[in-house]
Amino acid sequence: MTWLFKNVTLVDRSFPSTSGKVDILISEGIIRKIGVDLIASDAKVIVMDDLHVSIGWMDLGASHGDPGEEHRESLSSLRATAAAGGFTALAPWPDTYPRVDNKAAIHYLTQSNEQEAVEIFPIASLSEKGEGKEMAELMDLHKAGAIGFSDGLKPVDNAGLFYRALKYMNGFAGICIHFPMDFNLAVDGQIHEGRISALLGLPGIPDVAEDLMIQRDLSLLDYADGKLLLWGLSSKVGVDRLQKSEKLNQSLFAAVPIFNLVFSEDDLESFDVNFKLMPPLRTENDKMALKSAVLDGTIQLISSNHLPWESEHKKLEFPYASFGSISLQQIFQMLRTHFSELPLINLVDILAYNPRRIFKVEIPVIQEGAKANLTFFLPNAKTVILKNDNTSLSENSPLWNETMNGKVVGVFNNGKLVLNDEVLYSDF
Amino acid sequence: MPIDKEAQLSTKSLLGIKDLTKQDLRLIFQTTEQFKEVLNRPIKKVPSLRDLTIANLFFENSTRTRISFELAEKRLSADVVNFSAASSSLKKGETLLDTVNNILSMKVDMVVMRHPAPGACVFLANHINVPIINAGDGTHEHPTQALLDAFSIQERLGDLSGKKIAIIGDILHSRVALSNILCLKKLGAEVEVCGPPTLIPNYISSLGVSVSYSLENTLKWCDAANVLRIQLERQNTRYFPSLREYATYFGVNKQVLSKVNKDLIILHPGPINRGVEITSEVADSPNAIILDQVENGVAVRMAVLYLLASKG
Numbered sequence: 001m002t003w004l005f006k007n008v009t010l011v012d013r014s015f016p017s018t019s020g021k022v023d024i025l026i027s028e029g030i031i032r033k034i035g036v037d038l039i040a041s042d043a044k045v046i047v048m049d050d051l052h053v054s055i056g057w058m059d060l061g062a063s064h065g066d067p068g069e070e071h072r073e074s075l076s077s078l079r080a081t082a083a084a085g086g087f088t089a090l091a092p093w094p095d096t097y098p099r100v101d102n103k104a105a106i107h108y109l110t111q112s113n114e115q116e117a118v119e120i121f122p123i124a125s126l127s128e129k130g131e132g133k134e135m136a137e138l139m140d141l142h143k144a145g146a147i148g149f150s151d152g153l154k155p156v157d158n159a160g161l162f163y164r165a166l167k168y169m170n171g172f173a174g175i176c177i178h179f180p181m182d183f184n185l186a187v188d189g190q191i192h193e194g195r196i197s198a199l200l201g202l203p204g205i206p207d208v209a210e211d212l213m214i215q216r217d218l219s220l221l222d223y224a225d226g227k228l229l230l231w232g233l234s235s236k237v238g239v240d241r242l243q244k245s246e247k248l249n250q251s252l253f254a255a256v257p258i259f260n261l262v263f264s265e266d267d268l269e270s271f272d273v274n275f276k277l278m279p280p281l282r283t284e285n286d287k288m289a290l291k292s293a294v295l296d297g298t299i300q301l302i303s304s305n306h307l308p309w310e311s312e313h314k315k316l317e318f319p320y321a322s323f324g325s326i327s328l329q330q331i332f333q334m335l336r337t338h339f340s341e342l343p344l345i346n347l348v349d350i351l352a353y354n355p356r357r358i359f360k361v362e363i364p365v366i367q368e369g370a371k372a373n374l375t376f377f378l379p380n381a382k383t384v385i386l387k388n389d390n391t392s393l394s395e396n397s398p399l400w401n402e403t404m405n406g407k408v409v410g411v412f413n414n415g416k417l418v419l420n421d422e423v424l425y426s427d428f
Numbered sequence: 429m430p431i432d433k434e435a436q437l438s439t440k441s442l443l444g445i446k447d448l449t450k451q452d453l454r455l456i457f458q459t460t461e462q463f464k465e466v467l468n469r470p471i472k473k474v475p476s477l478r479d480l481t482i483a484n485l486f487f488e489n490s491t492r493t494r495i496s497f498e499l500a501e502k503r504l505s506a507d508v509v510n511f512s513a514a515s516s517s518l519k520k521g522e523t524l525l526d527t528v529n530n531i532l533s534m535k536v537d538m539v540v541m542r543h544p545a546p547g548a549c550v551f552l553a554n555h556i557n558v559p560i561i562n563a564g565d566g567t568h569e570h571p572t573q574a575l576l577d578a579f580s581i582q583e584r585l586g587d588l589s590g591k592k593i594a595i596i597g598d599i600l601h602s603r604v605a606l607s608n609i610l611c612l613k614k615l616g617a618e619v620e621v622c623g624p625p626t627l628i629p630n631y632i633s634s635l636g637v638s639v640s641y642s643l644e645n646t647l648k649w650c651d652a653a654n655v656l657r658i659q660l661e662r663q664n665t666r667y668f669p670s671l672r673e674y675a676t677y678f679g680v681n682k683q684v685l686s687k688v689n690k691d692l693i694i695l696h697p698g699p700i701n702r703g704v705e706i707t708s709e710v711a712d713s714p715n716a717i718i719l720d721q722v723e724n725g726v727a728v729r730m731a732v733l734y735l736l737a738s739k740g
Contacts, residue, residue: 198635
């Protein structure tokens with residue numbers, strides 16, 4: 001199959017922003033030609049106003065339920081959701097049933113990568129069975145294809161285990177991904193401890209619970225000399241703490257969940273369970289600090305924190321509802337609507353280059369002869385977020401019926417074009 | 429009933445004081461006064477809610493609030509059904525929504541609910557159509573308690589604008605405290621919370637109250653003191669070393685009142701831990717209006733039921 005994308009704006013650091021619009025000809029999954037006024041008689045032609053392209057995006061930190069809870073999110077629905085959101089690569093959490101703590105589980109996740117537009121790069125469990133007591137077989141998991149190690153949304157309380165894991169991973173330059181939160185300071189915590197928790201009478205999760213764990217992690221990073229990605233930054237104190245570390249951007253990296261970047265505790269005033277998130281939404285001040293940290297490079301990654309739940313887990317009294325919302329399909333729209341000060345080129349750095357650079361995953365390139373691994377988007381179009389367009393198996397989202405800026409057109413990878421709207425192309 | 433038929437509450441349900449306007453509060457208090465007069469007649473029953481069926485759903489233990497609501501409903505001639513479950517419906521395997529929808533299928537017109545989860549009434553209001561009265565939802569709100577407290581203080585002190593009201597004790601685990609703060613502030617009163625620091629929520633001052641750790645100073649400052657119950661049943665952790673130490677430093681007793689040396693009004697939402705947060709001498713003294721609160725509770729709840737029903 002041959003495709004010709006007409007008048008496309010490239011968002012890529014290897015092309016100067018003044019280079020104007022180009023045509024891209026792709027056949028058999030390879031970029032054959034980049035130029036102006038290209039013609040190919042056998043190609044399907046895609047022409048859209050304001051069409052932009054970058055290398056395919058990669059997400060860290062989506063949850064799914066395959067195997068074990070496929071009704072929440074199966075691998076195929078996760079892939080469909082990622083593609084609809086503009087992602088061609090995923091590094092999901094290991095907390096499935098059974099868990100990703102053995103190489104068979106790694107193979108299960110990666111076995112169809114070459115046939116799919118969305119490839120999975122597994123994060124493996126840091127501890128055996130995710131119990132936070134002993135290390136999983138980290139070397140074996142690394143050899144099998146795990147790109148990082150984490151207990152996901154469950155912080156590693158045991159400092160000894162955390163230290164040993166960090167140190168052990170030096171043997172193969174592995175990276176530990178840790179959610180810094182000391183839940184001893186947030187017993188029964190439901191939302192950020194602040195004005196809204198006082199007003200709603202809900203037990204709070206203070207920002208010091210994050211800061212304290214970051215301090216421990218940074219001390220142990222110095223001691224073990226490993227490589228660490230702190231996932232789930234949610235507070236200004238956390239950002240301030242990171243900025244003091246000399247290891248930042250060397251062996252220390254940070255990721256902020258998308259929701260924490262665009263919403264705040266103020267959105268919880270009416271007990272909306274879809275804003276019940278972990279890490280919790282904090283104050284406007286925290287949100288602004290996180291945005292600044294993304295802009296100045298203190299934070300290198302924006303994570304989906306995509307957490308699908310069936311309605312039985314969400315349609316409940318607030319304290320009984322599970323934490324989390326789906327987000328993978330709307331990250332681009334959330335950024336374009338609520339973080340428009342982030343330039344497109346930086347957005348692509350954060351969504352596409354940085355995760356691959358940090359996890360040492362091969363970075364796709366846009367050049368003639370290279371494999372096409374691309375995301376197509378309209379940065380200035382409007383999208384109405386409709387349940388009808390939802391590709392996830394779960395519906396726990398606070399965004400339904402919102403009109404948002406930005407639209408993802410589709411992705412191209414491994415010879416497959418996945419378009420959000422099938423009527424967009426035609427034979428010319 | 430000589431009640432202004434035109435006046436209406438701004439809300440369909442009473443989920444919390446935070447949803448009410450100052451006009452709403454005035455309307456509720458005016459209506460309460462009229463029902464209080466009814467309650468002092470030889471025949472205490474009026475036909476206002478005849479043909480209406482009200483379900484009292486208590487997912488948490490209650491004696492006085494449940495009886496107070498039931499009496500208020502019966503004195504308005506409503507038909508009443510009661511549902512009590514010591515634990516939450518979730519733990520029994522049925523969701524709250526299923527439980528309530530089952531009861532509503534039997535043609536119930538209004539729901540009064542107490543529930544251990546903060547926000548449970550807000551949640552219910554998002555999914556069902558009948559008016560809901562919050563009879564206490566976890567550590568969130570207990571609006572009718574705040575209304576009857578404010579009404580009882582007003583009976584003694586008049587207009588609450590500029591009056592100084594203290595709330596003393598376990599603020600952290602108290603829905604009464606939160607509703608009282610919101611109600612008293614809307615009525616123009618100054619509010620101070622007092623207790624051991626671990627029982628005062630961080631950020632409580634964002635609600636516009638002052639914070640004190642000295643019982644004596646607070647009692648010297650205030651015109652009325654609402655002494656809260658120590659909610660031992662809601663404490664998974666020890667927030668203070670012992671009941672003896674609490675009673676010594678935060679218990680309202682004759683000795684500390686004699687140091688204050690002024691005619692304070694003392695309230696308590698009940699049930700009292702005698703000898704812990706308040707001594708019997710004080711609870712049974714003329715300054716204490718604890719039984720007035722209970723009496724006014726029925727009238728306040730009649731007013732709320734009547735006003736919400738008249739909206740439907």
